Amino acid sequence: MSNARLIFDSPERNADLYYATRFTAPDDILFLERQGKRYLILSDLEYERGRKEAKGVRIFSLAEWQEKAKRARQEPNSIGVIATLLTAFKIKKITVPRSTAFYLVDGLRKKSFKVESGTHPFCPERIFKTPQEKKWMVEAQRMTFRSFRVAEDILRQSKIRRGLLYWKGKVLTSERVRFEMEKFLLAQNFQPVFSAIVAGGRQACDPHCIGSGPLRPHQAIIIDCFPRSARTRFYGDATRTFCKGKAPPELKKQYAAVQFAQEMAIAKIKAGINGKTIHRAIQKHFERSGFPTKKIGGKKQGFIHGTGHGIGLEIHEEPTRISGVNFKLKKGHVVTVEPGLYYYKTGGVRLEDIVYVTGRGCEVLANYPKRLEIP
């Protein structure tokens, strides 16, 4: 009788499963950890690849365990196979990720297994980035910024004509800039898992609107790109706000307020500081600078989202999030710092970098200029 840790999920969805095995597959696979030993149960389709690619795990054949389940008069489905496996290993109690499907947990409990929720994340050490992981994240963030260079060059090369931008003879759209960035990233073996945001004017006031249609001069264009390295599976995440042509004075002031807030936050971040302290400082700064957060014309405007989120093998991971919630940043955390201001009148402004938290402060993982106006 002993405790054990079990994951039944797809490594595409479950970052802990990938972290524990360095193996990925589109479908659900079964992972078991017991007395320091790790096992993966794979179908014929994944078996050989698992033996080559998975790290530090012994590979079992799902087909064989389905046969064993049948012999043990269990259904050869996931619950039956897990029950057979646990019985063979004399395991009565398992810890699983809190995201585990409840039909699976209900099924195992009916068979008298004890099922408890593990920590979140299930592999808590994954939130503290090792030097190697930090290096992978620097690589991912550098590549993310190289795609910003692609976008900025397009804006720079564009011509302003009759309130529109023209690039290579065509009206420049959000879609075109996004395509050129993602094409560049694909060629570098980075995956645009989520579409890059290229949103101009009022569109940028919905922070998750990815943007569409013609881009316009003399107004803010938010570009937010968060690609994943296909090789390391770590994400980059960055935002810059550009304005092709001359920015209106109000937009310049708004940009300056966001830049000040972002750099103040980065200056404050260090191990031990409360995320809420940082978020509140930004809120206070915006209010004092004449950029309130409130409903205007029935729509919430101003600083309408959190300051940042943890990032790594997931785009949003622990420590989630730097916002009005109490929690302490620790050495080795990697978080985004991305204050923004959104007004339907002037448009949206957001600036985002990723930092690695140290005992004395934090390190920005890669750099890119913060320039609003593109001539």
Added chain:
Amino acid sequence: MSNARLIFDSPERNADLYYATRFTAPDDILFLERQGKRYLILSDLEYERGRKEAKGVRIFSLAEWQEKAKRARQEPNSIGVIATLLTAFKIKKITVPRSTAFYLVDGLRKKSFKVESGTHPFCPERIFKTPQEKKWMVEAQRMTFRSFRVAEDILRQSKIRRGLLYWKGKVLTSERVRFEMEKFLLAQNFQPVFSAIVAGGRQACDPHCIGSGPLRPHQAIIIDCFPRSARTRFYGDATRTFCKGKAPPELKKQYAAVQFAQEMAIAKIKAGINGKTIHRAIQKHFERSGFPTKKIGGKKQGFIHGTGHGIGLEIHEEPTRISGVNFKLKKGHVVTVEPGLYYYKTGGVRLEDIVYVTGRGCEVLANYPKRLEIP
């Protein structure tokens, strides 16, 4: 007191949630259906976009329900907000998708709510494609095949030199073909959610190996691409096997066996037929044609996977799968038909199309030639 249906998940992961609302967001959102009325509870970040994009649902503000949760002395987390919402609606019992996280279900049960598993999929009607959905799937599959044209043209233009392929002056690799296909798809507003498989020779014998390094002449190259339309969110999925140059006689025979099997399966598919019947017929055909499925040199070779799977808003969905399992195909199902043969000696061959099941037979959703040799 009344029953209700609830989903708490991200529409990016949960196709039923997208299906029910036509709204997508990266983070978890809350959906409630009661007495034919539908509600989405969205954070400030998604609220305005939800009001514009979500179909047939009333939008509630998460911030307001968090306040109500606090006033009702509930924690303002997901469990507390759901409990507050259910209490306000006088709901005691909810049906949720079976994939729902068990920590959430445990938490609600502790608060005396009854939580039961719904059907799988949660919106069962989504498996029976409407004429509009079928049209979207035809569009997706046509675009998938247009990316095969890109790949085939590259192979056709390539020159064979010293056992390698050269295209535009460079050694042609799996990565390059994949990039050119995905670049084409991105420009058409299709997302390469999963990387296209471009796998030559022995690599193709692991059906989920995406392939890497130089492609070679006179051997099989499996190309399997399954992009998603960003506009409709429906997937295409197709596989062709090519050979640049002259195919060895053994490979030609293997290809002919797979082509016969695939076309036989398509000819058999109609409403009412058992998936197992089709799968067994293919297995029998392969055995009779001298292509057994067995371990050779310790590795399982031959026809080592299922015949097909349901597809739609998910790449693998119900009816999953056409294999050794008993289940009846029904009118309106959309499934892939993709037999394959894999031998380390000759390489892998797979051919895949998508069909729409009708009362009398099935319709192939889009067409592309089946030609092994590319001169």
